[in-house]
Amino acid sequence: MATIRDVAKRAGVSVATVSRMINGTGYVHEDTRRNIETAIKELQYTPNEVARSLYKRRSKLTGLLLPDITNPFFPELARGVEDEMQEHEFRIIFGNSDEDRDKEQEYIQTFVQNNVVGVIASTNYPDSDVYRNLNIPVVFLDRTADNSPSVYSDSREGGRIAAREIIARGSRRVTVLQGPKHIRPAQDRFKGAVEMLREHGISCSVIQTSSFSFTEAGTWAEQLFREYPDTDGVIASNDITAAAVLHEALRLGKRVPEDVQVIGFDDIPLSRILNPALTTIRQPAYDMGRTAARLLISLIENKPLEQTAIQMPVTFTERDTTRKAVE
Amino acid sequence: MATIRDVAKRAGVSVATVSRMINGTGYVHEDTRRNIETAIKELQYTPNEVARSLYKRRSKLTGLLLPDITNPFFPELARGVEDEMQEHEFRIIFGNSDEDRDKEQEYIQTFVQNNVVGVIASTNYPDSDVYRNLNIPVVFLDRTADNSPSVYSDSREGGRIAAREIIARGSRRVTVLQGPKHIRPAQDRFKGAVEMLREHGISCSVIQTSSFSFTEAGTWAEQLFREYPDTDGVIASNDITAAAVLHEALRLGKRVPEDVQVIGFDDIPLSRILNPALTTIRQPAYDMGRTAARLLISLIENKPLEQTAIQMPVTFTERDTTRKAVE
DNA sequence: ACCGGTTGTGGAACCGGTTACACAGATAAG
DNA sequence: CTTATCTGTGTAACCGGTTCCACAACCGGT
Numbered sequence: 054m055a056t057i058r059d060v061a062k063r064a065g066v067s068v069a070t071v072s073r074m075i076n077g078t079g080y081v082h083e084d085t086r087r088n089i090e091t092a093i094k095e096l097q098y099t100p101n102e103v104a105r106s107l108y109k110r111r112s113k114l115t116g117l118l119l120p121d122i123t124n125p126f127f128p129e130l131a132r133g134v135e136d137e138m139q140e141h142e143f144r145i146i147f148g149n150s151d152e153d154r155d156k157e158q159e160y161i162q163t164f165v166q167n168n169v170v171g172v173i174a175s176t177n178y179p180d181s182d183v184y185r186n187l188n189i190p191v192v193f194l195d196r197t198a199d200n201s202p203s204v205y206s207d208s209r210e211g212g213r214i215a216a217r218e219i220i221a222r223g224s225r226r227v228t229v230l231q232g233p234k235h236i237r238p239a240q241d242r243f244k245g246a247v248e249m250l251r252e253h254g255i256s257c258s259v260i261q262t263s264s265f266s267f268t269e270a271g272t273w274a275e276q277l278f279r280e281y282p283d284t285d286g287v288i289a290s291n292d293i294t295a296a297a298v299l300h301e302a303l304r305l306g307k308r309v310p311e312d313v314q315v316i317g318f319d320d321i322p323l324s325r326i327l328n329p330a331l332t333t334i335r336q337p338a339y340d341m342g343r344t345a346a347r348l349l350i351s352l353i354e355n356k357p358l359e360q361t362a363i364q365m366p367v368t369f370t371e372r373d374t375t376r377k378a379v380e
Numbered sequence: 381m382a383t384i385r386d387v388a389k390r391a392g393v394s395v396a397t398v399s400r401m402i403n404g405t406g407y408v409h410e411d412t413r414r415n416i417e418t419a420i421k422e423l424q425y426t427p428n429e430v431a432r433s434l435y436k437r438r439s440k441l442t443g444l445l446l447p448d449i450t451n452p453f454f455p456e457l458a459r460g461v462e463d464e465m466q467e468h469e470f471r472i473i474f475g476n477s478d479e480d481r482d483k484e485q486e487y488i489q490t491f492v493q494n495n496v497v498g499v500i501a502s503t504n505y506p507d508s509d510v511y512r513n514l515n516i517p518v519v520f521l522d523r524t525a526d527n528s529p530s531v532y533s534d535s536r537e538g539g540r541i542a543a544r545e546i547i548a549r550g551s552r553r554v555t556v557l558q559g560p561k562h563i564r565p566a567q568d569r570f571k572g573a574v575e576m577l578r579e580h581g582i583s584c585s586v587i588q589t590s591s592f593s594f595t596e597a598g599t600w601a602e603q604l605f606r607e608y609p610d611t612d613g614v615i616a617s618n619d620i621t622a623a624a625v626l627h628e629a630l631r632l633g634k635r636v637p638e639d640v641q642v643i644g645f646d647d648i649p650l651s652r653i654l655n656p657a658l659t660t661i662r663q664p665a666y667d668m669g670r671t672a673a674r675l676l677i678s679l680i681e682n683k684p685l686e687q688t689a690i691q692m693p694v695t696f697t698e699r700d701t702t703r704k705a706v707e
Numbered sequence: 708a709c710c711g712g713t714t715g716t717g718g719a720a721c722c723g724g725t726t727a728c729a730c731a732g733a734t735a736a737g
Numbered sequence: 738c739t740t741a742t743c744t745g746t747g748t749a750a751c752c753g754g755t756t757c758c759a760c761a762a763c764c765g766g767t
Contacts (some may be wrong), residue, residue: 054492054515056753067717072755079756102493103434106755108722112430114473114494117737122462123649134449135476144490146441147474149462156466158489163471165381166429167441188381267649296653303655322450322594323650325622328630383723394747399725406726407745431723435752 055096063092064264075100105167112321115349117145124265124339125321126291127175130194133342134173141150141350143170150176150237158183165189171349172367177235179203190192190352196237202352202361211334211367212245215288215316218332218369220253220377224286224314228258228277230298232290233265239290242318242334246288249361260286262294270297278305284312292317292324292333299327299374315374330375341365382423391419402427424681431497443491443499444472444674447479451592452617452648453665454502457521460669461500468677470497477503479562485510486603492516498676503696504562506530517679521672523564529679529688531672537566538667538694539572542615542643543694545659547580549703551613551641555604557625559617567616571643573615585611589621597624605632612640619644619651619660626654626701642701656700668692 061068066085073079074089081089092098117134119127131147138145146167148160150182157176161183164172171190178184179198184191193203219227229246232239249255258281262273274297276314277284287302289295295317302313309315309329317324320335351358388395394413401416407415419425424656429490433439444461446454450523452496466473473494475487484503488510491499498517505511506525511518520530556573559566578585585608589600600622604611613631616622622644635664636656644651647662671690678685 057755058753068754069718069756070716073585073716076755082715085715099489099493101434101495101753102490103430103439103495104722105755107430107434107724107753110722110756112492112494117474122449123459125452125455125650128452128455130451132448132476135449135474138729139475144494146470147444147462148457148466162426163429163440167439167471168428218704218708267653270653290439293653296650300653300655300657323452323623325595326597326620326627326654328627328655330627341572359703384725385723395724396726396748397746400746403725407743409745412745429725431752432725433752434723434754435725437752 054101057098057100058091060092060094060098063096063361064088091369095322110168111170112168113143114146114167114169115143116160116169116174117147118150118157118160118164118172118174118176118361119147121149122147123149124293125323126319126336129321129338130175130342130345132347133339133344134194135342137350138348142348143346152233152306154178161187163288165247171353173345173349176334177237192345192349192352194341197362200362202348204341204363204365205238206336206341206365206367208241208367209245209248211318211336212242212247212288213249214245215242215318215334215368216246216249216253218314218371218375218378219286219288219314220250221378222286222314225255225258225259226281226284227255227286227288228260228281228284229288229330230273230277230290230294231261232294233263234261235308236265242290247262262290265291265293267293267297270294271301274298274301278302278307280289286300287315289315289317292319292321292331294373295331295333296323296327298327299331310374310376314376319375320370324370326374327374332375333370335368335370337365339346381427382425384425384427385420387416389424390423391415397599405671435694437495438497439495440470440496441473441496442470442502443487443496444474444567444705445477445484445487445491445499445501445503446612447502448476448592449451449474451620452477452650453646453663454646456665457502457669457672460666460671461521461673462669463640464670464673470677472489479504480506488514498680500672500676505618506566507649514654517676519672519676519679521668524689529675531668531675531690531692533663533668533692533694535568535694536572536575538645538663539569539574540576540695541572541694542574542645542661543576543580545698545702545705546613546615546641547582547641548705549613549637549641552582552583553585553608553611554613554615555587555608555611556615557600557604557617557621558586558588560590560622561588569617584685589617592618592620594620594624598605598628600629601625605629605634614640614642619646619648619658622658622701623650623654626658637701637703641703644701647697651697652699654701659674659702660697661698662695662697664692672685 061071074081085105150157197205231243233259244349324331399409404668502522558570644660647660651658
C-alpha cells in the first residue's frame with residue numbers, strides 16, 4: 054500500500070503539498086498538481102482513512118444499530134439509510150442489538166472507538182446514559198425520545214386507524230395482538246387500537262406476544278384461535294404476526310375476509326404477495342431510513358434545522374384481508 | 381474522551397506501562413495494575429481503535445458486501461455473519477452493491493482505506509482485479525470462484541432436485557423462470573432444472589427475468605401465465621418470484637397445487653407463512669453466513685485449513701404448493 | 708526602490724495508540 | 738561474590754495522514 058510519502062517522493066515534493074493537492078486546501082502550482090496526479094496514478098495511491106480519522110478525530114463512518122435485520126421491516130430502513138449515506142460518502146458500521154441493552158451499549162462503544170461521526174439507532178432505551186454521554190449526533194429511528202432528533206411514525210394513530218377501519222368493515226369480536234412489552238411502537242399501536250375500540254363501545258380480546266420472530270408468530274396465531282375461536286377481526290402488531298394469523302385462519306378453514314378480517318402493521322414487501330393480500334397500516338420504511346440519514350448528516354454538518362423530531366405519515370393500505378367498508 | 385496519556389498521568393506511570401497492562405503484553409506489577417485499573421475506571425477510558433489500527437495496520441473491522449439487503453435471503457446471511465463476527469469481537473462495515481461493479485469496487489476500496497482485516501462478498505465478479513489485488517483475505521458468499529475461499533450451495537443440484545420433484549409429482553408442462561443473466565447461482569439453478577427436465581424428456585417453457593425485486597416479480601408472474609396459460613408446474617428462481625407466481629396463479633383462479641405446482645428456491649422465512657405454504661429448495665442461509673465468517677476469521681488468523689471452498693447442502697423442503705409424490 | 712499581498716512550498720508537530728530498546732533492581736545459580 | 742535471568746518500567750520512534758507556521762519568489766501600486 055502506497056503512502057503519501059511515497060507519492061511525495063515520486064512527485065518530488067513534500068507530503069504537505071500532496072496533502073494540500075488532494076484536499077484542495079491551499080495553493081498548489083499547476084505543474085506540481087500534474088506531477089502529483091501522475092504519481093498518484095502510478096502508485097495507485099488512496100489515502101488511508103484511518104490516519105486521517107486519527108488526526109481529525111472524525112471518520113467518514115456512521116453507526117447503524119437495528120434490533121434485528123432478519124425482521125423484514127428493518128432491511129427497508131437500513132437500505133434507506135445506506136443509500137442516503139452512500140450518496141454523501143459516508144459508510145456504515147452495522148450491528149443488531151436484539152433489543153438487548155448490553156449488546157446495544159457494546160456496539161455504541163465500538164462505534165465511538167472507531168471515531169464514527171454519528172449514530173442512527175433503533176432503540177428502546179433512548180434516554181439511557183449511553184446516548185446522553187455521546188458527544189456525537191444521534192438520530193433515533195422508528196423510536197422517539199423527547200427533544201432528541203428522531204424519525205418515527207405515529208404508531209398510536211396507526212392503531213386507531215386499524216381499529217376504526219376494522220369496525221367500519223363490520224368486525225365486532227376483535228382480537229388485538231399486543232406485541233412485545235418493551236417495544237414502544239408496538240405498545241403505542243396496541244394502545245391506539247384499544248382506545249378506538251373502546252370509543253366505539255367494542256370490547257376486545259388481547260393476545261400478548263413477546264417477539265416478532267417468524268417462528269414464534271405461528272404460536273401466537275394458534276393460541277389466538279384456540280382461546281378466541283369466534284374472533285371475527287384481528288389487529289396484529291406487525292405484518293409478520295398478521296401473516297401468521299392469516300395462515301392459521303386459512304388452515305382452520307376460516308374464510309378471510311368473510312369470516313375473519315386481518316389488519317397488519319408496517320407494510321413490508323411480502324404483504325402484497327400474500328394470499329389474500331394483506332390489508333395493513335403502512336409505514337414508509339425506506340423513506341424513514343433516508344430521512345433519518347439526511348437528518349443525521351445535517352446534524353453532523355451543523356446545519357440549522359427547523360425540526361429534529363420528524364413524524365412520518367402512517368397510511369391505511371387496503372388490500373384483501375378486509376371487506377369493503379359499508380357506507 | 382480520555383486518552384492513554386491521561387490514564388498514565390493519573391496512575392503515575394508511563395503510557396507504555398498502561399498499554400502493556402491493557403493488552404496483557406509484558407510485565408506489570410500487581411500494584412501498578414490496580415492503579416491503572418482505577419484510573420481507567422475513573423476516566424471511563426476506552427482505547428481509541430483508530431490509533432491502534434493505524435499503528436498495527438489492521439483494525440477489528442471486516443467488510444461485508446451484499447447485493448441488496450432488501451432481498452429477504454440476504455438478511456439471513458448478514459445475520460449469520462454478524463453473529464459469528466460479534467462473538468469474535470469483529471465489527472462489520474456494510475454495503476449494498478446492487479450487483480453493480482462500480483459500486484462494488486468503491487466499497488471494497490473504502491474497506492481497505494479503513495484497514496479492514498477481511499472481506500466477505502457476495503459478488504458476480506470474484507475474478508476481477510479488485511479482489512485479486514487485495515492483500516487481505518476474502519471469502520465469497522453465495523458465489524464461487526475456483527480456488528478462492530467461498531461458501532455457497534450447490535445451485536445446479538438444487539435446480540435438478542426441483543425439476544425431479546416436480547416431475548415426480550406429475551407436472552408435464554413445466555415453466556422455468558430463468559432469473560437474472562448475470563447472477564451465477566440463478567443461472568446454475570436454471571441449468572440444473574432444464575438439464576433434469578431434458579433427461580426426463582420433458583420440454584419446458586422459459587421466462588427470463590432480470591431482477592429479484594418484489595415489485596417486478598409480479599410482472600414476470602403475469603407474463604408467465606399470459607404466455608403459457610396451460611403451465612402445470614413452475615420452477616421459480618427464488619422464493620420471491622415463486623411467491624409472486626403463487627399469488628398470480630390464485631388470482632387467476634387456478635388451484636395450487638392441483639392445477640399448478642410451484643417450487644421456489646432459498647426458503648426465506650416468509651415461505652412457510654404463505655398460503656399455501658411454499659415448497660422450496662432450501663439453502664441454509666444463516667449457517668452459510670456463519671460459516672463464511674468462521675472461514676474468514678480462520679484466514680485472518682492464519683489457521684491451517686483443510687478446505688476453503690465450502691459447499692453447503694441444498695434440501696428439498698416439501699410444503700403445500702406441490703402435490704404428494706406418486707410412488 | 709519599497710511595501711504589502713498573493714502564490715507556492717517545506718519542515719515539523721500532532722492525532723493516540725504500540726513496541727523496540729535501554730536500564731535498574733531483585734532473584735537465582737554457580 | 739559474581740553473573741545470568743527475571744521483573745518492572747520509561748523514553749522515544751513509529752503508523753500515515755493534516756495543518757500551523759515560516760519563508761521565498763513574484764506581483765502590482767505608489
